[in-house]
Amino acid sequence: MKSQDIRKEFLEYFKSKKHSIVSSAPMVIKNDPTLMFTNAGMNQFKEYFLGNTKPTSKRLADTQKCLRVSGKHNDLEEVGHDTYHHTMFEMLGNWSFGDYFKKEAISWAWELLTEKFKINPENLYVSVFEGSEDRDNLKLDTEALKIWKKIVPEERIIYGNKKDNFWEMGDQGPCGPCSEIHVDIRSAEEKAKIPGRDLVNNDHPQVVEIWNLVFMQYNRKADGTLEELPAKHIDTGMGFERLCMVLQKTQSNYDTDVFTPLISEIEKVTQSKYGNSEEVDIAIRVISDHVRAVAFSIADGQLPSNTGAGYVIRRILRRAIRYGFTFLNSKEPFIYKLVAVLSEQMGNAFPELKSQKTLIQNVIREEEASFLRTLDQGLVLLDNLMKSVPGNRIPGEKAFELYDTYGFPIDLTSLILKENGYSLDEAGFDAELQKQKDRSRSATQMSAGDWEELTEVEENSFVGYELLEADVKIAKYRKV
């Protein structure tokens, strides 16, 4: 089943259950000082859940473009290294605003996965909130448990803690327990060795969470206490690329037709091969992922820049360039060449990719050219450094200067030093980095909720949470 058909079938199914299908909200959020990027399907419905606005329909469904690179949901470091977290991904979702509740949400999710999509039920695990003995003193979600028990045998029900199975919007507002659906796509042989339930929520690439069903039944009041909501809501989110992995029977999101056209193009333009070496594979995954995040963001009107959301986008693109430069030996702009493939493949579902194609290509090409120049200059500086130090050990503060002032990535520094028979005083570098972190931390404030992710949308905010991305500093010192 092609990814396009999977998306369509999801929406059709909920249409048949009387849901109105709505468009994805923009991935880049304008006019909301508390959230820069959409990170979940429910973001665009926040006002409905808060009761400030009435929805046009009590049942909605959609596919939402999401970006998880900051705040509470920051998956950036995982992306490319694992095979199921992306920066930009689609979240399929269905919602009930004071209409149906757990029984329908659970049985429809199950019916769609096992009957429409024909996933073997024996490969699925589900979780229920186990309760908590903290100040909320919540009980086990017996309501959900009872419903699940009628559907799945007990050995495939997991009791989850507050971290995994209780959702809150922020310090205040609607919240509630959730049930997640996880899928085990390992071979029979692997399954015989370790039961799937032991691997749920354990970062196993073939035992992954696909769908989260949130049951909003409480309101967190300003004093921190919970009260039952008069009207209860459903908010679900399913990772589209992960669903494609399951339905297309691949072992990785990157082997689905969401990514294979992009990967083939990367292989072609960089003369590399996917599947032969771990380093190259990671680089190819990073690039195929990041080009989507950047292209969708530019299509939403957010160009790379030195501040705010544009700064985050610039960093993502530079991460991709850096992986290409280091591991695919790409010294010339090439990422912009992937845009045509992306637009061809996803332009039907997201027409903005087609209408903005030329702009996206031009912007990415310019960014690539400019950052590649920076990397080139860094190489010269590093070369001089190696010649000037006595012995073959580079002091930490020198490497830090290269990183901090000139924006030369530290992993690249280490690699080049190693290749030339030099070593790096890593402890010295870490100490300098720590000093800088402490300086910027005092200038940064963040909270952990889905909203109020940044209190100040400005350059300093970004320096605080990801110093290891060397490109962060470049924008501060060089006006590119």
Ligand code: ATP
């Ligand atoms: P995980 O535990 O795998 O990080 P999550 O619990 O953070 O996922 P939710 O916030 O529950 O994810 O989002 C709903 C669904 O969106 C998940 O069940 C998953 O299928 C998908 N999803 C979440 N994060 C990503 C990501 N970075 N890339 C792709 N899909 C994702």
Ligand code: MG
């Ligand atoms: Mg996560």
Ligand code: MG
């Ligand atoms: Mg999870």
Ligand code: MG
């Ligand atoms: Mg989850």
